Amino acid sequence: MSGIALVLHQRGVSVSGSDLKQSHYVREVVEAGIEVFIGHEAKHIDAIKPDVVVISSAIPESNPELIRARELGCEVWPRAKMLAALGRGREEIAVAGTHGKTTTSSMISSMLDHMGCDPAFLIGGIVEEYGTNGRDGKGGYFVCEADESDGSFLYLTPSIAVVTNIEADHLDHYGNLANVEKTFCKFMDLVGDAGCIVINGDSKHLVDLAHSTGRRVVTYGFNDSCDYVCRELQAEPVGVACATSVDTVGTSANAVSTATASSADPTDINFDEHRDAINNRMTITMSSGEQVNVVLSANPGRHNISNATAVIATADVLGLDVHKAAAALSQFKGAHRRFTHVGEVGGITVVDDYGHHPTEIEATLAAAKSLHFKRIVTCFQPHRYSRTQALARQFGSAFDDADVLFVTDVFAAGEMPIPGISGKTIVEAVKQYGHVDDVSFIPIHHGLLDKLCEVCKPGDLLITQGAGDITILGPDFIEAMQERLTATSANTVFAEKGVCATKDANASKGATV
Structure with missing residues (x-):
């Protein structure tokens, strides 16, 4: 908005x-x-x-x-009707999907901008390099994130519809997955005879849905049958700083080695050096056989390799030079609240992530695990009672890569509570279906900050996870821990737990305001 x-x-x-x-x-x-x-x-x-x-x-x-x-x-x-009006007269690229649409639409906007296209864009999150989620460029492209939550994305008239995936979500509106899929089919059909659907080809069912519209379809993904295949992934070891250059196949990669994985101590390496651990080099092979090398240095994880492949596919559909598009994409700085580095304190790294669906959480934790921190401590705030109820079983196994898990109360997002559904629902599901030994329920403003101060140790990665106000927890934790460390080093008379408890109370007041 x-x-x-x-x-x-x-x-x-x-x-x-x-x-x-x-x-x-x-x-x-x-x-x-x-x-x-x-x-x-x-x-x-x-x-x-x-x-x-x-x-x-x-x-x-x-x-x-x-x-x-x-x-x-x-x-x-509705919001989408205004989106459609703002995109009128330009080539509209609409990105939809249960997951990845904010990052992918941000990547496309950044790529087009760095290629000198000056696109207009409207996205559901902040594009880090611009510090905003909306800008009216003077070029001929309009990039928007197509929100499927209430079906209003059917107002859009895209030239290109990018669909990252379709899963059961927003069931408070749709009722079941079949209705979700029907609505996405209507969305894809909006591209018309001259348009194109760019779709994740790793799901045959998703590809079949796209082809059922009778529109032009191109596929991307890890599957060899895709039109744009990410055939090679190379994750550099911890401590390797990868240059963000892109060349055609067979040219120099220009990587600069600064440390080896075996010599790296998680308490001595800052977050950017950790993130170099998955500074991925990927080779995308197009259906023509032409290959494009990409270095992706922001928003880590296999899921973002897939998103980047969608961007190159989109560039090719637009008729742009794919090698220049890859070079432009390497300059992408990330989407806000998508594995965003909040800060560090006492050897503890804090990251904030918006993911609130089980699939998103699994992807985030898989990316975090590859960073080789000593432990992953996750604080998850469920988003909506209806989603918590509908996906409890999937949430149960979504946190397996976490070492310690705290689940807070549900962020309602305007919903009325559902009797018997709370953060405890997810804790019970994790205990039944998951593999996290240390899991507990703590309301966000009733001792969670204090508990984190006690639990987190040097070398840990703390992730605040969810689409609600859990995002305030990271900065509050850093401030509370810094006060604790300062009090300890100065040999003050305050007990460490007292310092944290005071900050917790202040954080609660701030959140209320």
Whole structure:
């Protein structure tokens, strides 16, 4: 929503908005000169008298601003309808899928920008190198993240539809996987006769769904039958700093070795050096037989190798030079809250990740495991009661690469509680189906910070995981641990546990505000 406001503002449209509380996104649009009301009240609509009111899928019919807008006869548009309007007149590239759409759409935007195409983009997360999720470029491309959560992505009219995967999610809206798949088929059909579907070919069922539309389909993935195949993966050992250069097959890789895996001590290597452990070099073989070398240095993990392959496939469909596209992609700095480095304290590295579906969690922890930290400590905040209930079994085995797991209370995201469903539901599932010995339930504002201060040790990787306000925990932990370390080194009279407990209380107050 903030990205839409920014792009409209950049196009000279008079824009205002409202949100329930302050956030980075609110501050960004205010700094751009857009009026934002905090809280939802009917008087905001009376004050502005807008022609069009754009709402997100999180806004219920009972919202006072929505009710007042309808009373005044204002046009009410879902987010995706405005996305479609903003993309009109440009070549629209829409990225959909249960997982990976934010990162993939960010990669495509970055790639096009570094190739000098100056695309407009609207994405559900911040693109790190630009510090924003929306920008109105002057080029001929419009890149958007297509949100399937309520089916409103069917307003879009993409020239290229990229689909990363389809799984059972948002079942509060769809009811079952079959309905999810039917809606995705309708989305893919929107590309029309002249368009193209770029689809993850590692799922035959997904490919069959795409072909059922009768549209042009190209596939990407690890499967040899794909049109764009990632045939070679090479993860450099811990401590190897890989140059982000891209050459055609047979040319120099320009890697610079700084340490060997055996000599690396996790307590002595910073996060960037750890992340070099999976600074992946990949060779993509196209259906023509031509090969492209890519170095991917941001957002680690096998899943992001797949996402990068989708980007090269998209570049080729657009008629761009794939080798220049690969070179541009190597400059991608990542998507915010996608394995984002928060900081380090006392030899403990803190990372924040948005993933909240079992498949996303598995991918994040697999990437974390390859970084060779001593332990992985994960704090997971379930997102929505309906998802927790529907996917409890899958959550049970999603955390197997974690050494220590803390599960918090559920972030409701506007849902009403479901009796018997809580963070404890996932803890019970992990104990039944998973392989994490140290797992416990602790509400986020009732002792979790204090417990982390006791449990985390030098050499650990702490991951705050989830789509809710779990993101505040990382900075609070760093501050609390730093105070603890300072108090200890200064031989103060304060007990270490007391320092952490004080910070926990302050963190709770901050979250309430």
